[in-house]
Amino acid sequence: MSFIPESFIDDVLARTDLVELIHTHVPLKKKGKEYTACCPFHQEKTPSFYVNPDKQFYHCFGCGAHGNAISFLIDYAHRDFRGAIEQLAANAGMAIPVTETDHAALDAKAQWHAAMAQANTHYKNQLRACDEAISYLKARGVHGETAALFELGFAPNGNSLLASCADAPAVRTAFESLGLIVLKDDGERFDRFRRRIMFPIRDKRGQVIGFGGRIIGAGDPKYLNSPESELFHKGQNLYGLYEARLDNAKPPRLIIVEGYMDVVMLAQHGIRNVVATMGTATTDEQIQRLYRTSPSLIFCFDGDNAGRRAATKALHAALPHLSDGRDLRFLFLPDGEDPDSFVQTHGRAAFIEQVEQASLSFDSLILQLLDQHEPGNDTAARAKKTKLGQQWLSPLPAGALRKITERRINEHTGLWRSPNKFTPKAQPPQPPRTKPTPRDKETLILALLLKHPDLSAQILNPRAWHNEQIPERFLHTAQHPAAHRAHKAAAYWSAEELKLAQECDFQGIGDPDNALIMLEDTLVQLKRTTSDAASKHGARAALAQFIEARKEKNAAEGD
Known part of the structure; x- marks a missing residue:
């Protein structure tokens, strides 16, 4: 049995996340900059076992247990020293050296x-x-x-x-x-x-x-x-990730920027969950490392054409890893601004407001890109958008997120609509619409309610709606017996809307299981659309207030 070099042990420990390792055996909870749990080495009711992600060690203030990843496996999993090294090396995809x-x-x-x-x-x-x-x-x-x-x-x-x-x-x-x-x-x-x-x-x-x-x-x-070397691989590393994890080893979200100074200045203003791709297109390896650190990624780019191209590349790199439970958003700063200049000019609160209220969900960006690639709203353009959207989503993992995103693209292109019944006939020419309005979605929800009275429980669930506020017309309509709902709905919907709802014949709408899925998807889309509209309104109002405050300040300084 060969000797394991000290340098290899150091390398294994460097590639091991102690928080992840212990959390697979003992549920940890965040407490400040550390993680805590009831000690796995003695009986206790109040947690006194702490894991420090920065220094990569654990310590129990109750029994004195203390060590690193190797000692944890030795004491907890009853491994010998070599067995602990072998397990950690296997987890990191490394082989123990055996030759000279x-x-x-x-x-x-x-x-x-x-x-x-x-x-x-x-x-x-x-x-x-x-x-x-x-x-x-x-x-x-x-x-x-x-x-x-x-x-x-x-x-x-x-x-x-x-x-x-x-x-x-x-x-x-x-x-x-x-x-x-x-x-x-x-x-x-x-x-x-x-x-x-x-x-x-x-x-x-x-x-x-x-x-x-x-x-x-x-x-x-x-x-x-630095050029590529045995230590440095530009496409695999991220600037600032180590410093970001000093503040929180598992941040709820990570902001990805392009430059070193963007990371430095945002951190100086108290925004520590920021990393940079060091001026390269985002790679598959970087995306995997980012999602291992946080479930929510927000890419921040300049609003010019170069920023849009970079966002498109990041989108396609991230889609294969965007499974249920993960999120992906994009923030485009105003023309002429980068994160460094923006946070220095407008401050921390203004940048955070941009992140929270002006960032685009990944599916909204997809719809924008589809419209740019295939302008127009005629039948041929819609068909091309549908085909292109399906190609883009092919790497997206199977799951609820993929189904909802596919449904949103199909709704955007018109594939999900019934061409003869749900869409009114002989309408005069109208400007191209980028997406269905909330009113269309509410009419579909009414159609599902009239055809399937037992869906009223889902519709009357406040959590299904934006700000948990059930629209008044659904509240009153769904509360009445099924036989009277169409009559009650006439007080809140126009005759044309009510007719469209009663005659709606989407494929599969008659099947109760399909109808439930259709309702859940539509409620999710409507809630997101309403939330996005409210966020945009709030952002515009805040921007107007900010501009007005600046004007007043400048006027005061001029006096």
């Missing part, structure tokens, strides 16, 4: 991690010594505490990193392997990063695996990332 080659690879990886840490210290020291870099960060609004949290550094002109390892050839070789020092064909070496603010990129345990550099002054490219 495996051991050499682990030793090399440990040296790379040490080199990255050394480079990070070097860049931080350079920042402290450079007044120009400090002045730049101050001009960008970055506070000292924020720079310390993200361990920002500076790479000056010249070859300061190369000079720092002049007497350490092994370190220089590691820097070359990691792309921090470039070796030319003619044997010349030079620093990759020059005259740049340095943003260290960390893994789950906080170890530096790469850097992003923002140039000071003129020059291209504006942002430069």
